[in-house]
Amino acid sequence: MAEDLSLDSIKEMKKAEYIKAFKNKAAWKKAKAAIFLVDYKLEGKKAVIAIPFKKENEMKLEMKRLKKEKLHLLKKSGGGTILFGKNASGEREAKIEINIGGLKPEVLILKGSPLFDKIKVKIQAIQVGEAIEDAVASAGEVDPNENLPEDKFEDVAIDESTDDFVSESADDEMAKAAPNPKKEKLLNALKTLKENADKLKAAFGKITLDKVQANADKLKTALDKILSEAKEFVNEVGDEAQELIKEVRNIVKDALNPEENSNNAAAIDKNKLQHYADQGRLIAEEFKALQATIKKNLADLLSEKEDVDLVKKMVEKVQKHNTIFESMLNEEKEKVQKMNDTISAKITPELEKMMKDVIRYLKVRDKVLGKLDKSKEAVLKTIADMKARVEKLKADVSNLNK
Numbered sequence: 001m002a003e004d005l006s007l008d009s010i011k012e013m014k015k016a017e018y019i020k021a022f023k024n025k026a027a028w029k030k031a032k033a034a035i036f037l038v039d040y041k042l043e044g045k046k047a048v049i050a051i052p053f054k055k056e057n058e059m060k061l062e063m064k065r066l067k068k069e070k071l072h073l074l075k076k077s078g079g080g081t082i083l084f085g086k087n088a089s090g091e092r093e094a095k096i097e098i099n100i101g102g103l104k105p106e107v108l109i110l111k112g113s114p115l116f117d118k119i120k121v122k123i124q125a126i127q128v129g130e131a132i133e134d135a136v137a138s139a140g141e142v143d144p145n146e147n148l149p150e151d152k153f154e155d156v157a158i159d160e161s162t163d164d165f166v167s168e169s170a171d172d173e174m175a176k177a178a179p180n181p182k183k184e185k186l187l188n189a190l191k192t193l194k195e196n197a198d199k200l201k202a203a204f205g206k207i208t209l210d211k212v213q214a215n216a217d218k219l220k221t222a223l224d225k226i227l228s229e230a231k232e233f234v235n236e237v238g239d240e241a242q243e244l245i246k247e248v249r250n251i252v253k254d255a256l257n258p259e260e261n262s263n264n265a266a267a268i269d270k271n272k273l274q275h276y277a278d279q280g281r282l283i284a285e286e287f288k289a290l291q292a293t294i295k296k297n298l299a300d301l302l303s304e305k306e307d308v309d310l311v312k313k314m315v316e317k318v319q320k321h322n323t324i325f326e327s328m329l330n331e332e333k334e335k336v337q338k339m340n341d342t343i344s345a346k347i348t349p350e351l352e353k354m355m356k357d358v359i360r361y362l363k364v365r366d367k368v369l370g371k372l373d374k375s376k377e378a379v380l381k382t383i384a385d386m387k388a389r390v391e392k393l394k395a396d397v398s399n400l401n402k
Helices: 015-022 025-029 056-069 105-119 130-137 170-177 183-203 209-229 239-256 262-266 270-299 305-326 330-401
Strands: 033-042 045-053 077-086 092-100 121-127
Touching: 015 045, 015 105, 033 056, 033 092, 033 105, 045 056, 045 105, 056 077, 056 092, 077 121, 092 105, 092 130, 105 121, 121 130, 121 270, 130 270, 130 330, 183 209, 183 239, 209 239, 270 305, 270 330, 305 330
Parallel strands: 092 121
Antiparallel strands: 033 045, 033 077, 077 092
């Protein structure tokens, strides 16, 4: 039996043990969340570690422990929700929403795909909430494993088993239990489905459009299955059941056709969020480099007007970044509020101080140089006067000798 994966168990695992545990489909089928570690040292090589969790709050507690105990670099660690399904091509797919840790979604996709390919799963990922702030805070971390060779698991066999492990959900369980020859059972199943549909409707504009439509697909599948297995008497269950069916269908239709539903007009634009997060990380990295440059130039008394221009350019980038934030919907702002607050509270004041320090230095320098120039002129004039007096004395002596 494969050992359960955890932040503690992986410390002592060999590669073969880890792969066996990773391929445990039972664990992934029940997973609602996961922790991902890239460039983790495994038998002398950099590897990707993926740890499934049944509950999101359990994952978050472990990620907080990882941060506190520094079990792995924060910028190469990420935790989030995970939803298994199938894409348009019929391939298994895992949609990951990183909500804690500094791991960039593009890094997870690039380095994690070879691992998940071994169980025939394509991965997609985005970054939201606290994870965006963590990415900024951890941007300057130095990786002690940087020079280790990378293990892309090329020697690991692909799992060819045909059994699927699409994530279980309350909707799936309800759909399995709903088909029942008794009319009362059917009505209860429809009521449960309607409750789930109402929850989805309430989420319009609060969650991403992809999530809205993924849940709508589940509702549609569940309803179709109920009606198919109860087709012999579905028309005899009365007006209440027919009304429930109609309402569920309308909610599913609205979710799958957002252009026809004004409530979904406010659906979160994840591309805008990703762009904002990327620009925020870039600003953090460039700010650290600029801060080091200005500090050195001031210490070495080498600061010039070009330093003022560099600070101005960084201020302009921050202002443009804030303009993107101000153009967002309230629901979008909530996702990146922490990053915006971090930049406003830490980077913006430092840029203002940096500008004042450089300008103050240049003013003092120019004033000192101005005084030196005047002193130099006075000294040169004195020397010239003395030379003139000497020449006059020579002339007077010469006249006396005559």
